[in-house]
Amino acid sequence: MANMAQAVRMALHYAEEHLGVTDIFGEDVGPPLGGVFTATQGLKTAWNTPLDERGIIGMAIGLAMAGGKPVAEIQFADYIFNTIDLLKVAGNTCWATNGDWNLPMVVKTPVGSGIRGSIYHSHSFDAMATHIPGWKIVIPSNPLDAYGLMISACQEINPVMYLEPKALLRIKGEERIPGEPDNDKLLSKMIDAPLGDRSQWKPQWPELEAYAVPIGKGKVVRAGSQVTVVSYGRTLPLCKKAADDLAAEGVDAEVIDMRTLWPYDWELIKGSVEKTGRVLYVNEDTEVTNFGEHLVRRTVEELFYKLMAPPRLLAGKFIPGIGLADALEMASVPQQGDITAAIRTLAGEQP
Amino acid sequence: MPKPRLLNREEESLPLERELLVRMHDLMVKARVLEERLIQMYKQGHGYFWIGGPGEEAFNVPLGLLMKKGQGPAYDYLHAHYRQSATMMALGEEPIGAMRQMKNVVTDPYSGGRNFAGHFSKREWNIAPVSSPIEVQYAMAPGTALMQKRHGGDGITIVTGGDAGTAEGDFASCLVWSSRKGNELPVLIIVTNNKWGISTSAEGQHGETNVADRGKAFNMRTKTIDGNDPINAYLELQEAMEYVRKERKPFLMEAVVSRLYGHSSASGANMVGNEQDCLTTFEQRLEKHGILTRKEMDDLRNRYSEDMAAMARQVIQEPMPGPETIWNHIYAERK
Ligand SMILES: Cc1ncc(C[n+]2csc(CCOP(=O)(O)OP(=O)(O)O)c2C)c(N)n1
Ligand SMILES: [Mg+2]
Numbered sequence: 001m002a003n004m005a006q007a008v009r010m011a012l013h014y015a016e017e018h019l020g021v022t023d024i025f026g027e028d029v030g031p032p033l034g035g036v037f038t039a040t041q042g043l044k045t046a047w048n049t050p051l052d053e054r055g056i057i058g059m060a061i062g063l064a065m066a067g068g069k070p071v072a073e074i075q076f077a078d079y080i081f082n083t084i085d086l087l088k089v090a091g092n093t094c095w096a097t098n099g100d101w102n103l104p105m106v107v108k109t110p111v112g113s114g115i116r117g118s119i120y121h122s123h124s125f126d127a128m129a130t131h132i133p134g135w136k137i138v139i140p141s142n143p144l145d146a147y148g149l150m151i152s153a154c155q156e157i158n159p160v161m162y163l164e165p166k167a168l169l170r171i172k173g174e175e176r177i178p179g180e181p182d183n184d185k186l187l188s189k190m191i192d193a194p195l196g197d198r199s200q201w202k203p204q205w206p207e208l209e210a211y212a213v214p215i216g217k218g219k220v221v222r223a224g225s226q227v228t229v230v231s232y233g234r235t236l237p238l239c240k241k242a243a244d245d246l247a248a249e250g251v252d253a254e255v256i257d258m259r260t261l262w263p264y265d266w267e268l269i270k271g272s273v274e275k276t277g278r279v280l281y282v283n284e285d286t287e288v289t290n291f292g293e294h295l296v297r298r299t300v301e302e303l304f305y306k307l308m309a310p311p312r313l314l315a316g317k318f319i320p321g322i323g324l325a326d327a328l329e330m331a332s333v334p335q336q337g338d339i340t341a342a343i344r345t346l347a348g349e350q351p
Numbered sequence: 352m353p354k355p356r357l358l359n360r361e362e363e364s365l366p367l368e369r370e371l372l373v374r375m376h377d378l379m380v381k382a383r384v385l386e387e388r389l390i391q392m393y394k395q396g397h398g399y400f401w402i403g404g405p406g407e408e409a410f411n412v413p414l415g416l417l418m419k420k421g422q423g424p425a426y427d428y429l430h431a432h433y434r435q436s437a438t439m440m441a442l443g444e445e446p447i448g449a450m451r452q453m454k455n456v457v458t459d460p461y462s463g464g465r466n467f468a469g470h471f472s473k474r475e476w477n478i479a480p481v482s483s484p485i486e487v488q489y490a491m492a493p494g495t496a497l498m499q500k501r502h503g504g505d506g507i508t509i510v511t512g513g514d515a516g517t518a519e520g521d522f523a524s525c526l527v528w529s530s531r532k533g534n535e536l537p538v539l540i541i542v543t544n545n546k547w548g549i550s551t552s553a554e555g556q557h558g559e560t561n562v563a564d565r566g567k568a569f570n571m572r573t574k575t576i577d578g579n580d581p582i583n584a585y586l587e588l589q590e591a592m593e594y595v596r597k598e599r600k601p602f603l604m605e606a607v608v609s610r611l612y613g614h615s616s617a618s619g620a621n622m623v624g625n626e627q628d629c630l631t632t633f634e635q636r637l638e639k640h641g642i643l644t645r646k647e648m649d650d651l652r653n654r655y656s657e658d659m660a661a662m663a664r665q666v667i668q669e670p671m672p673g674p675e676t677i678w679n680h681i682y683a684e685r686k
Contacts, residue, residue: 054490055524062494066424085484095680097472097480098463102683134681158682
């Protein structure tokens, strides 16, 4: 099965062939490297930009204004912060002009911890991104969703923020992307750039399809009856594993992958919490003014009388960065053990 | 600053056709009267904030006249800041729209009552929305220009902003992105230098002799011009635009202009008195050369004043946007 980086690459290939994507660009996005995570290797519209994040977002806005369909990359979300007012402008352009202009543009950026990236390659961006109205915000947790969400992002006529959990970019999927060959080695031979001189290399793309994961739709990745766990990105597979492990202890957890952070699938969450009466929100951004806090607030306001226990949030510690040493990173953002313990505790909590 | 390309004041005849001179004058008056009306509306309580371009008409009118107006990459894009009303008038825009935005009524054609005065937007003519953060438009301009370069033809991107704002990184971004070797972009990068950023004098803030000089490091054609002389501005813009249209390369132009009513209503919006008024000097020349008489020019101004007073009376009767409209247009919907 393809890994997430390959999935993104294949979706972008499909999008430049069939969905009108005109430009895939950013620092080291074009040849020879094809992106620091290889997600843009071999793409015909990929190009390298000056090392200027504000210039990259400005370029995307300008291209979108003049009929282009750009996919811009910020190399690491840690470096997107100096573009925030441009992201705000992109998000408010349609509204500020009372519908005169719209900006069909995608910004993709790797987020989060998990590769021992230390202080400036571990930032999350979900809390910040969900403070910027006018964008649609997606974050996949597996290659198939990564493919399908990128297809949807490229079909959008509004700005889409596509967050790539960097810890998952090299993890292979469990479900096949429609059109993907059976054999992983073959796929790699077809679409991964060779080591060494790449100047003559051209990828051989498989026959791909417009498999789309609709923006705004979450997914129940494990059905359960006693407690709801809502997550996305890097922590989602950890939640799923925790739920599977806890089944042996008699804890039956339902796990929801949000996939889209805005506009998000409240109906799915609500239905589940009404059923279980217990909910744990899990993400790894810093916990103060965290997106999960919004979800907790909404849960309290709308579902209070259905709850058997207080809604909980497990998120990153509110500290200035994620330290490099193993113990520091592990202590800073939710790990497998933290998540399993939190679900176990919540499932057993009695009024 | 280099000398203006023409004209000492003893010139024999003016180097533009009479018809064009009269048209430019007409538009300059129209734009000035509009701005003065907007200021008056503000002072009478018909609007919360005024900002605009009185004093820049001699530059902004020729700019609008020379633009290739239309929608899409075959035509010129304008990424402007908040002093561009005269360009809009020169493009043929009706002044009542600016008044509607001033009064933030529901009929405001640029923002539906959401944005400040002078924040134009008109997709039909490639007028990119003016937004308040200084200099962001310079980061966007290379994007529209890249689409135009690919499209072929002679459409160009024009970006305008003030002198103080050039200290922002987005100005440097514009220089960098529009001059990449082999990927030069058809952008006319304009800085209207009024020597002020709100209350801060340019004196003491700039190490460069002229803002335009910064383009030289990027192998860009550059020029600092007298933007208070509409004839000079017309000819300089014509030449610069021709270069950008044909060569598909950037040009950095700095136009020295006046700021006749201060920065905005926040500083009172009163006539300053100690800056050159481009309209006064132009009118003296037109009169001296027998292009227009004082009476003709006075009549014109009175006519515009009456027209716009009537428009303002109409605008202040128009409805405000309803509170439920805050939810409109957060996203574009597929038609
Ligand atoms: C990024 C940003 N910082 C500060 C402001 C507040 N502000 C509005 S206009 C202005 C001065 C701009 O001066 P200049 O660029 O010379 O343009 P001018 O108004 O003189 O035409 C400032 C500081 C702003 N709008 N945006
Ligand atoms: Mg200034």
